[in-house]
Amino acid sequence: MSFSAYGTHFGIRVTDPTVLERVQQHLPWGWEPAASSQVDFMYSLVAAGASKRQGTRPYHLLYAGSGRIARTHNFDELCARLASHLELVTAFLAKNCLFVHAGVVGWQGKAIMIPGRSFSGKTSLVTALIKRGATYYSDEFAILDSQGWVRPYPSPLSVRDGDDLNAKKYAAEELGGQVGVEPLPVGLVVITDYQPEAQWRPRALSPAQAMLALMNNTIAALRGPEVSIPILKQVVLKAKTIKSKRGEAEEIVPLLQKLVSAPHR
Amino acid sequence: MDYPKRLENVYVETLGDELCLYDWTGQKMHALNPTAALVWQQCDGQSTPAEIAARLQPKIEANHAEELVQYTLKQLSQAHLLAEPETPPVLTQRNLTRRELLKMAGMSLALLPVVKSIELPTALQACSANCTFSYFVNEIDQGKSCNEQCTENLITTRGELLCSADLINDDTVCRCTTVLLDPTADVCWGSDPNSNPFPAAQGRKNAR
Structure with a gap:
């Protein structure tokens, strides 16, 4: 099968066509079937058949190009590996848009963007904002178009429960939220880390400092400046950027909503 | 100067x-x-x-x-x-x-x-995905722990090894998972450099 996602064409070939239906459930958000067999990136999936020798069990194998990226007896694990690889390649090679690792919600026609690495508390802040009426745009990536506006990437939220490292997936609707549809201009960029008992003391960042903070979470940062800087520039010149450690997410949600609604400069 | x-x-x-x-x-x-x-x-x-x-x-x-x-x-x-x-x-x-x-x-x-x-972050550093590499030791040596058997069959030392005994189709196997610390490692993307979509930036002439 061949498909495209954010301008990159992928092909997946399988030894057993019956697994294709399961594979399709793991394709990246926004994928579309492609008619052309010309692809930028080819995966090969060798599904384990019946064992030919007694006492042995064949593996499921997954290749990206000619490099093997998974070898396992567990087909679900192989699909998870494929999904993770596909998502990353899509984000890295995306054309005409830029993937920034960030949570995003919409509020009164503007987007609040919360860039940050894993375990920085993005999801808990996004969840708290949704519960206070914000529209869900993304829990994983801010997809910025050439104008610096955010497009929705509403994959299910990965909510970690306490110290449990395994996240559970929730649709925004399950948390009482609505999913955004239209692209939004970024009104507020929030650089924050969760720290228990931390005081919320936001300070404004200059455009250059904001650019640095966004680039630090840009998937295609190493592809070159012409890919990322023109898009990030649109964001940092038009949006307010603030930075602070934070305590509980619920405490700062009203402040963020007020800030994004206030006129800029 | x-x-x-x-x-x-x-x-x-x-x-x-x-x-x-x-x-x-x-x-x-x-x-x-x-x-x-x-x-x-x-x-x-x-x-x-x-x-x-x-x-x-x-x-x-x-x-x-x-x-x-x-x-x-x-x-x-x-x-x-x-x-x-x-x-x-x-x-x-x-x-x-x-x-x-x-x-x-x-x-x-x-x-x-x-x-x-x-x-500048690599693609993996900038996002949530861990690059994990899993393999199994099927022929369990009862005299050794799962951790020892995974270590003996180690594929790469460039990561944190997590081991556990699993029951798959009534067989006990050791599941050995390496969470790679170097996200650009070849073992993560395959040994063929062409399959690695995240090459390091190349030096270029001044763009502006």
Whole structure:
């Protein structure tokens, strides 16, 4: 099968066509079937058949190009590996848009963007904002178009429960939220880390400092400046950027909503 | 540093009075505040710090512009934003500290040069995905722990090994998962360099 996602064409070939239906459930958000067999990136999936020798069990194998990226007896694990690889390649090679690792919600026609690495508390802040009426745009990536506006990437939220490292997936609707549809201009960029008992003391960042903070979470940062800087520039010149450690997410949600609604400069 | 010269192989983006510099070779990005940006732009390799200070005097309105330029050159040099020589500039007997400069020049804090830098993240560093590599040891040696058996069959040492005994189709196997610490590792993307979609940035000519 061949498909495209954010301008990159992928092909997946399988030894057993019956697994294709399961594979399709793991394709990246926004994928579309492609008619052309010309692809930028080819995966090969060798599904384990019946064992030919007694006492042995064949593996499921997954290749990206000619490099093997998974070898396992567990087909679900192989699909998870494929999904993770596909998502990353899509984000890295995306054309005409830029993937920034960030949570995003919409509020009164503007987007609040919360860039940050894993375990920085993005999801808990996004969840708290949704519960206070914000529209869900993304829990994983801010997809910025050439104008610096955010497009929705509403994959299910990965909510970690306490110290449990395994996240559970929730649709925004399950948390009482609505999913955004239209692209939004970024009104507020929030650089924050969760720290228990931390005081919320936001300070404004200059455009250059904001650019640095966004680039630090840009998937295609190493592809070159012409890919990322023109898009990030649109964001940092038009949006307010603030930075602070934070305590509980619920405490700062009203402040963020007020800030994004206030006129800029 | 008699004639400081700015680094050539960088992409320059102007943001108001500030500059963002994308350094291909060092795979870093730098943010320069207005003072640092002014000084860096004047480093043409043909002007001395005193000449640069004289040119900037009307713009920065500091009583001790030359000391300020020297201090800024030191910051820029430490961030590797100046071409050779890399030794910090020395005009006075010793380099001024930030506090001494403020005291001597009586200038405001906002006038001090600030250079902030980050290392450009790889795709994996910038996102949540862990690069994990799993394998199984099927023929369990009952005399050894799962951890020992995974270690004996280790595929790569470039990561954190997590081991557990699993029951798969009534067979006990050791599940050995390596969470790779180096996200660009070949074992993660396959041994064929063409299958690695995240090559390191190549040095290029000045883009602007």
